[in-house]
Amino acid sequence: MDPFLDPLLIVALALNFVALGVSRIRGVIDAVALQGILLGVFPLSLHHDIGARSILLMVVTVALKGFIIPRFLIHAMREADIQHEVRPVVSCMNSLLLGAAGTGLALVFSSTLPLAEQHTNMLIVPASLATVWTGFLLLTGRRKAISQVLGYLLLENGIFLFGMLLLEAMPFLVEIGVLLDLFTGVFVMGIIIHHISREISSISTEYLTELKE
Amino acid sequence: MLYILVLFPLAMAAATFALPSNRWRPWLLPVGALVYLGLAAVAIFPTGEQEALWGMEGWLRLDALGKVVLGLLAVLFFLCTLYAPAYLAVRLDRPNRVFCANLFVVLAMMTLVVFSHHLGLMWVAMEATTLASAPLLYFEHNARSLEATWKYLLIGSVGIALALFGSFFLAYSSIKAGLQSTLLFEQLVEIAPKLSPPWLHAAFVLLFIGYGTKMGLAPMHTWKPDAYGEAPGLVGTLLAGGLTSCAFLAILRIYQICRAGSEAEHAREILVVAGLLSMAVAAVFLARQRDFKRMLAYSSVEHMGILVLGIGLGGLAVYGALLHLINNALTKGVLFLSAGNIHRAYGSKVTDNVAGALQRVPLSGALFLVGFLAITGSPPFGPFVSEFTIASAAVGSGQVWAGGLFLVLLALVFIGMGTTVLSVVLGNAPPPRSEMEAGAEKRGFRDGFSTGAPILLMLVLVLMLGVYVPPPLESLLRDAAALLEGR
Numbered sequence: 001m002d003p004f005l006d007p008l009l010i011v012a013l014a015l016n017f018v019a020l021g022v023s024r025i026r027g028v029i030d031a032v033a034l035q036g037i038l039l040g041v042f043p044l045s046l047h048h049d050i051g052a053r054s055i056l057l058m059v060v061t062v063a064l065k066g067f068i069i070p071r072f073l074i075h076a077m078r079e080a081d082i083q084h085e086v087r088p089v090v091s092c093m094n095s096l097l098l099g100a101a102g103t104g105l106a107l108v109f110s111s112t113l114p115l116a117e118q119h120t121n122m123l124i125v126p127a128s129l130a131t132v133w134t135g136f137l138l139l140t141g142r143r144k145a146i147s148q149v150l151g152y153l154l155l156e157n158g159i160f161l162f163g164m165l166l167l168e169a170m171p172f173l174v175e176i177g178v179l180l181d182l183f184t185g186v187f188v189m190g191i192i193i194h195h196i197s198r199e200i201s202s203i204s205t206e207y208l209t210e211l212k213e
Numbered sequence: 214m215l216y217i218l219v220l221f222p223l224a225m226a227a228a229t230f231a232l233p234s235n236r237w238r239p240w241l242l243p244v245g246a247l248v249y250l251g252l253a254a255v256a257i258f259p260t261g262e263q264e265a266l267w268g269m270e271g272w273l274r275l276d277a278l279g280k281v282v283l284g285l286l287a288v289l290f291f292l293c294t295l296y297a298p299a300y301l302a303v304r305l306d307r308p309n310r311v312f313c314a315n316l317f318v319v320l321a322m323m324t325l326v327v328f329s330h331h332l333g334l335m336w337v338a339m340e341a342t343t344l345a346s347a348p349l350l351y352f353e354h355n356a357r358s359l360e361a362t363w364k365y366l367l368i369g370s371v372g373i374a375l376a377l378f379g380s381f382f383l384a385y386s387s388i389k390a391g392l393q394s395t396l397l398f399e400q401l402v403e404i405a406p407k408l409s410p411p412w413l414h415a416a417f418v419l420l421f422i423g424y425g426t427k428m429g430l431a432p433m434h435t436w437k438p439d440a441y442g443e444a445p446g447l448v449g450t451l452l453a454g455g456l457t458s459c460a461f462l463a464i465l466r467i468y469q470i471c472r473a474g475s476e477a478e479h480a481r482e483i484l485v486v487a488g489l490l491s492m493a494v495a496a497v498f499l500a501r502q503r504d505f506k507r508m509l510a511y512s513s514v515e516h517m518g519i520l521v522l523g524i525g526l527g528g529l530a531v532y533g534a535l536l537h538l539i540n541n542a543l544t545k546g547v548l549f550l551s552a553g554n555i556h557r558a559y560g561s562k563v564t565d566n567v568a569g570a571l572q573r574v575p576l577s578g579a580l581f582l583v584g585f586l587a588i589t590g591s592p593p594f595g596p597f598v599s600e601f602t603i604a605s606a607a608v609g610s611g612q613v614w615a616g617g618l619f620l621v622l623l624a625l626v627f628i629g630m631g632t633t634v635l636s637v638v639l640g641n642a643p644p645p646r647s648e649m650e651a652g653a654e655k656r657g658f659r660d661g662f663s664t665g666a667p668i669l670l671m672l673v674l675v676l677m678l679g680v681y682v683p684p685p686l687e688s689l690l691r692d693a694a695a696l697l698e699g700r
Contacts, residue, residue: 113411116389132378139371148367155371159378166384169394177333177377181340185370188344192363195351 004045009123012038012161013103016134019154020095023084025077025146028138029070032153035131036065039157042164053171061160064179069153069186076190077146080197090141102133115165124165131158145196149189156182214256215273218283219324222249226317230310238313239301242294245317246287253287256280258685271397272331277692279327282462284689285539286327289454289546290320292671293447296550299663300447303557311348318345319451326459330398332380335463339376339427342456343369349448350440361436361443368436372426376463379419383470386412398466405474413476420467421483427460430487430521431494434514438498441510442562446553449506453513453549454542461520461538465697468524472699484525485615491518492622499629503563506556508633509548512588515626516541522619523603524697528610532694533602539686540595540678546671547584551577554665555637558658561647564633569642576660578638580668585634587675589627595678 015038018031040061043054077083090098106129113125131154138151163177225245232238257280275283294316301309322341329335343366351362380396387394387401389409395401401408426433441449471480495515502508516537523534552562554577559567570578587594590601600623607616682690 113415114389114409116385116391136371139367145363152367152370152374155374159374159381162378162381162385166381166388166394169388170384170396177336177380180337181370181374181377184340184344185366185374188347189366189370192347192359192366195359196363 005042006123008038008042008045009127012157013127013130016103016131016154017096017099019150020099020134020137021092023088023092025083025144025150026074028147028150029073029077032150032157033066033070035154035157036069037062039160040065042161043167054167057171061179064183065153065157069182072186072190073146073149076193076197079194080146082144082146088142088147090137095137095141098137099130099134102137103130106130106133124161128158128162131155131161134158145189145193149186149193152185152189153182156185214252215275215328218249218252218256219321219328221245221252222317222321222324225249226314226321229317230314232310235305235309236302238309239298242297242313242316243291246291246294246320249320250287250291253283257284257689271399272334273328274330274398275328276330277689277696278462278465280689281535281538281693282327282458283324284686285458285542286320286323286455288674289450289542292543292546292667293450293550295667295670296664297447299661300445300553303658307352307354312352315345315348316451319349319455323455323459327462332383332396332398332401332466335466336373336377336380339424339459339463340373342459343373343427346448346452346456349451350444352445352448353443358443361439364436365440368426368433372423372433374423375419375426376423379416379421379423379467382412382416382419383408383467385409386416398470401470402473405470408474410475413471413474414479417467417471417476417480418483421464421487424460424463424467425487425521428457428464428517428521429510429514430517431491431514434491434494434517437510437514438507439510441513441549442504442507446549446551446556449509449549449553450546453509453545457513457517458538458542461517464521465524469697469699472697481525481527484521485612486525488518488520488522488525489615489618489622491515491521492619492626496622496625496629499626499633502629502633503565505564505567505633505637506549506552506562508630509545509552512548512626512630513545515622516545516588519600519603519619522615523599523606526603526607526610526612526615527698528606530603530606530610531697532690533599533606535690535693535697536602536678536682537596537599540599540675541588543671543675543678544584544588544594544596547580547668547675548588550664550668550671551580551584554658554660554668555581559642564636566643566647567637568640570638573642574658574660576665577668580665580672582634582638583672585630587672587679589630590623593676593679595675598679598682 012035015031015035019028022028040058043058107126110125135151135155135158138154139148142148229238229241256275319342322338322345325338326335329338347362347366350365351358384394384396386408387404389412390407392404429437468480471477492515495511499508499511520534520537523530554574555570556562558574561567587596590597604616604619607619
């Protein structure tokens, strides 16, 4: 189990840094999509008995995270005609540094959370926490509404990753919960972005600053 | 019975959506709300045999705590819908199909939160309330409400995601302990002492942050000023009184599990600190607040802090907090709806442009002023009683610092809010400065029966609760407090 799972987790962590470091929004979308596909495939490597249910879940997850939602976001991006995150609140370099610091802290913090006997892989919890932190960084550090949605998607990926540990004990509920959250959240946010791009002809939340103290 | 209480509002939502007439649709709201109130009364005060209502193998259940919140939701929703037709009649230019239907959907989902004894289901229902209430915020369809709705959705979704994360941690704490993993509330309380402590602690923190975001506790409150500032008064009341109460209920469930387990001390510390922090943040931002609807949002942050503080202090303060839940919701109703009236009369909600409300809209101005006195804890109104209970419980149980800080912050809030409220109601109305205000003055919104009576009714209830808590309500509150204290 370990030799197969650990490299996947490392790649997922690396994709976090890609998402933080690039300013091309298309690049971030690709990184998040790829991470989603990886995550969808995780259950295969984690559990020995693959039932029809797990296969179905895997297919749905990969389709949703890897293709449907990214397509949707690319379409929104084209409609609003933006390509780059031009002046983020936290620059790409600083985001990378904060992301690295967060990943380190996640590793430290996870050592205080002991895993059950049947879960010998030690990387899942830190990877999950690091991805949640990365998502949070993107969410708070960027101005474009699409980048904020991507941050939210990363956050969800991190939570989904942790849900792997619960897959045996409470399979369906966990995954349905995350997918539902993801789907409805992004769908509704997509609608709002559409309204924003119509109302204000750019989807930078920089312009959504009228409501202030 | 529980199914009916959830399905009925959904059916009403479908009916409201289907009705073609923009003019008559709002009237479905009070009708549906009245029926819902009747159903809720039957559920809360069962006549005879059934003691505890439950369904779906324990996933749904109505316990004492649930009854308090259910009763509050039913009464608050009904009083709001009495105001709705008058408000929507003034706004016939806007299609109100989605608005009215979503009001019922939000009610249904809030009911589901109250009944959920499965933490996963509770989470789904909480998420559903967020999604269903977003279109309500966007009623005005302008850039400002769009910004408010965006912030609300984004921050709310992050909060809900963190709450899911916390629920996962909670489920894992039972796996780590080698037990049958479960998210059923009753089972969790039973196995709580055996749950793995580090996971339980982390779970509580995440769940508190997650559901605390929905409640609007500091520092996750940043969506509140924008959302409550831009929402119609009716929506503000439902959000401030209803949704936050449901989020509070979610936190209470988690607290019950922690208290049964090893986490009681930690949880209470976190609650007290978070409560005082919220009050402090509110006190700071209430000073010199020029927009009186944003002011109400910060008032809401303050009172959410008071609620959590009461629970954290324990003992009699728990009863005080539950009583405060009801007082706060009703008084917020008075404030939001009268603020809405004043906003419409002036076409503006900043104190630069609004003054002399007692002259132009005497009833709404007076209600706004009295509402302010009530919410800041003046006797003989309800909030005075609940806040006094919390304060005396704090001192009585030896937590003098918390109690003292509580009183100081209350005083600061009174001063801060007072300057804004008084500048709105007193003085003379300034000449209109913008197009919107000139239009408002020309339209001449004046107080009427339908826009004034519901607010007056709410105020009467607040006054009554300050002087006399009816015995059925009192025993309900005591049962709920006993549940929280683990007796």
